[in-house]
Amino acid sequence: MTLPEHPIETPPRAPSPVHxxxxxxxxxxxxxxxxxxxxxxxxxxxxxxxxxSVGKPVGLYEYSRSSNPNRDNFEKAVAALEHARYALAFxxxxxxxxxxxxxxAQGSHVISVSDVYGGTHRYFTxxxxxxxxxxxxxPNIGDSIADLIRPETKLIWIESPSNPTLSLVxxxxxxxxxxxxxxxxxVDNTFLSPYVQNPLDHGADIVVHSVTKYINxxxxxxxxxxxFNSTDIYERLSFLQNAIGAIPSAFDAWLAHRGLKTLxxxxxxxxxxxxxxxxxxxxxxxxxxxxxxxxPSHPQYSIAQKQHRDGMGGGMLSFxxxxxxxxxxxxxxxxxxxxxxxxxxxxESLVEVPSAMTHAGIAKEAREASGVFDDLVRVxxxxxxxADLVADVLQALEKAAAEPKVSSxxxxxxxxxxxx
Ligand SMILES: *Cc1c(COP(=O)(O)O)cnc(C)c1O
Numbered sequence: 001m002t003l004p005e006h007p008i009e010t011p012p013r014a015p016s017p018v019h020x021x022x023x024x025x026x027x028x029x030x031x032x033x034x035x036x037x038x039x040x041x042x043x044x045x046x047x048x049x050x051x052x053s054v055g056k057p058v059g060l061y062e063y064s065r066s067s068n069p070n071r072d073n074f075e076k077a078v079a080a081l082e083h084a085r086y087a088l089a090f091x092x093x094x095x096x097x098x099x100x101x102x103x104x105a106q107g108s109h110v111i112s113v114s115d116v117y118g119g120t121h122r123y124f125t126x127x128x129x130x131x132x133x134x135x136x137x138x139p140n141i142g143d144s145i146a147d148l149i150r151p152e153t154k155l156i157w158i159e160s161p162s163n164p165t166l167s168l169v170x171x172x173x174x175x176x177x178x179x180x181x182x183x184x185x186x187v188d189n190t191f192l193s194p195y196v197q198n199p200l201d202h203g204a205d206i207v208v209h210s211v212t213k214y215i216n217x218x219x220x221x222x223x224x225x226x227x228f229n230s231t232d233i234y235e236r237l238s239f240l241q242n243a244i245g246a247i248p249s250a251f252d253a254w255l256a257h258r259g260l261k262t263l264x265x266x267x268x269x270x271x272x273x274x275x276x277x278x279x280x281x282x283x284x285x286x287x288x289x290x291x292x293x294x295x296p297s298h299p300q301y302s303i304a305q306k307q308h309r310d311g312m313g314g315g316m317l318s319f320x321x322x323x324x325x326x327x328x329x330x331x332x333x334x335x336x337x338x339x340x341x342x343x344x345x346x347x348e349s350l351v352e353v354p355s356a357m358t359h360a361g362i363a364k365e366a367r368e369a370s371g372v373f374d375d376l377v378r379v380x381x382x383x384x385x386x387a388d389l390v391a392d393v394l395q396a397l398e399k400a401a402a403e404p405k406v407s408s409x410x411x412x413x414x415x416x417x418x419x420x
Contacts, residue, residue: 011230012085013200021081021195022264029076029257043254044069066242070253075225077260078215081194082207084227086234088241089253093190093210094119095246096224100186100206101128102244103236104154110135111148112157115165115370117188117210118361120157139370142170149181158204159188160197160307164318164354164378165371166291168300171307175203184233190214192314193345195267197307200229213345214315216259217266223248223256266347266383270315273349273381273389278317280390286397288320288375316344318354318378325374327400328353332377334399337384337392344380349389352378 019027032039049061061067071089079087090096097120104110112124114137124135138144141158156178160169175185186206187199193214199207209215211223226237241247248256271294278292290297293304294313305311321327331351332340338351342358352358355374359367367373381389 011232013083013229024080025077025263026261028080029073030261031073041070041073041254041257044250064250065245065247068247068250068253070250070257071248074248074253074257074260077257078194078209078211078225079227081260081263082189082227083198083200084207085229085231087225087227088234088237089211089248089256090224090226090241091246091248092222093117093188093208093212093224094123095244096208096210096226097123097188098127099237099240099244099246100155100208100226101133102131102240104128104133106132107152108133108154109150109152110155110157111141111145111153112137113141113159113162113169114139115162115167115372116157116159117163117190118358120159120188121362124157142173145174145177149177149183153181153183156183156185157188158185158199159191160199160303161191161293161314161316162370163191163316164291164359164376166191166293166298166316166318167371168293168298168303168307170300170303171199171202171204175205179203190345191316192308193263193267195264196271196309196312196314200227202307205230206233211256213343214267214270215263215345216256217263217346218255218259219343219346219348221248221252221255221259223252267312267315269383270345270381271312273384273386274313274315274317274379276386276390277379277381277393278313278319280394281317281319281397284394284397286322286401288322290317290319291371292317315381316379317381318376320373320375321377321397321400323375323401325353325355328375328377329356331396331400334396335392336395337388338379338396344378346380347382349382349384350380354378 047064049057051057075087075089112135136148158169171187178185184205187204189197189199189207190210190213206226206228209225211225275294278290278295281287282290292313321331332353335351338349341350342352354372354376359372
């Protein structure tokens with residue numbers, strides 16, 4: 001099944017929620033167990049469900065790949081938080097991307113921001129091509145999109161903020177042009193979470209998440225989700241979800257749903273912490289520059305102001321350190337609260353050096369063209385205390401500036417590995 005040729009009568013929107021985000025996070029998709037009254041849903045491990053006569057299941061379920069109570073409830077919660085009529089959960093963020101791309105007809109053309117997530121770039125260039133879907137990358141989609149559209153362009157792929165330089169895209173501006181040509185707009189909203197940004201409200205047709213990051217938020221589940229308003233998209237993507245079978249387990253859906261219930265609290269703390277850390281870094285003579293959408297110095301600060309909840313910057317930032325790549329490595333080894341690791345969006349704060357870790361697979365020239373210099377450090381702020389995180393960053397900067405070259409060297413990620 002493929003996405004429709006000219007899909008863009010705007011589908012009806014989800015009804016405006018009566019309740020605020022926190023109330024929805026706690027209650028959407030969380031019915032009490034009708035039999036026991038349990039306030040928290042049980043984990044439904046059964047793979048199959050009894051039928052009273054042939055083709056007449058007792059309840060809503062037949063077979064767990066097709067649908068499962070825990071996945072259903074999680075999907076309802078994600079839909080509520082993204083102001084969507086529908087959501088679907090997948091086994092990973094990458095499987096979500098694959099399902100969306102798989103829904104395009106052979107010969108389709110896609111336009112993508114160039115500093116897209118590494119795994120998405122790999123899927124676009126190494127997998128989509130094999131069913132004859134071609135992707136054009138652009139560093140400045142807001143201005144270049146009109147020139148890049150071809151008759152066979154079917155999809156625009158946006159990440160805002162981008163990884164790891166945190167540059168923003170005006171979603172409304174891109175969606176307005178795309179819709180004039182009958183093109184769907186997808187936004188990967190992983191870096192901000194639905195608490196900080198709701199792309200469907202700015203004209204996007206599909207929002208995707210690596211649930212692995214903020215939505216689950218506890219660094220213990222790999223999962224993905226897509227949310228949208230169109231019944232047509234729902235029919236096509238749920239058909240593929242079942243046909244391809246890249247579905248999360250009941251246990252993972254249950255865990256991710258538990259994580260989602262505190263998303264608003266975590267996202268607020270992470271933003272507060274990142275704002276404190278970014279401000280301290282910007283004031284330090286040991287720092288060349290800071291990329292954080294919550295700082296007035298950010299080149300697209302005005303986009304953050306109109307597109308993010310209360311202009312929040314989110315929990316992610318990156319900065320260039322004085323002293324080159326060695327100083328960046330020393331910094332990441334000198335932090336005591338921030339753990340040196342890939343991934344993001346969990347309760348714990350993390351640091352990494354993109355040029356040697358998450359983005360090592362990209363050629364140096366292409367990397368630097370999008371601002372990923374060897375001295376760039378990426379920071380994911382967790383929900384520890386702001387004062388402790390700021391103090392940790394400042395002491396690590398001093399150490400990185402003072403100490404001689406480290407000998408160990410960070411591991412260099414192999415090409416083709418997963419990079420979060
Ligand atoms: C991690 C990530 C993905 C991929 O998600 P997985 O759950 O690791 O498959 C996609 N997009 C962004 C922005 C990510 O950070």
